[in-house]
Amino acid sequence: MLTQLRGEQLAEWIRAVRSDDPPHLHAFANGLERDRAAITAGLTLPWSSGVVEGHVNRIKMTKRHMYGRAGFALLRKRVLLAS
Numbered sequence: 001m002l003t004q005l006r007g008e009q010l011a012e013w014i015r016a017v018r019s020d021d022p023p024h025l026h027a028f029a030n031g032l033e034r035d036r037a038a039i040t041a042g043l044t045l046p047w048s049s050g051v052v053e054g055h056v057n058r059i060k061m062t063k064r065h066m067y068g069r070a071g072f073a074l075l076r077k078r079v080l081l082a083s
Helices: 007-019 023-034 036-044 050-065 072-082
Strands: none
Touching: 007 023, 007 036, 023 036, 050 072
């Protein structure tokens, strides 16, 4: 379902999880059910936000390295120079 973009199988997977025994998977399935339209779209559409998430992760790591050392101006310079 994940690698072959078959988001339409999500409802079937949730039904199978609910008919099985492990309660921790029931809670996970309930969470998926709350935002089912977005999850189905994410499992079906060919677009990915992976590149953007990578940039956000890099900026957050730079911010953690600089914690307590300087303000936003230095963080901005480091991010712009790293690009």
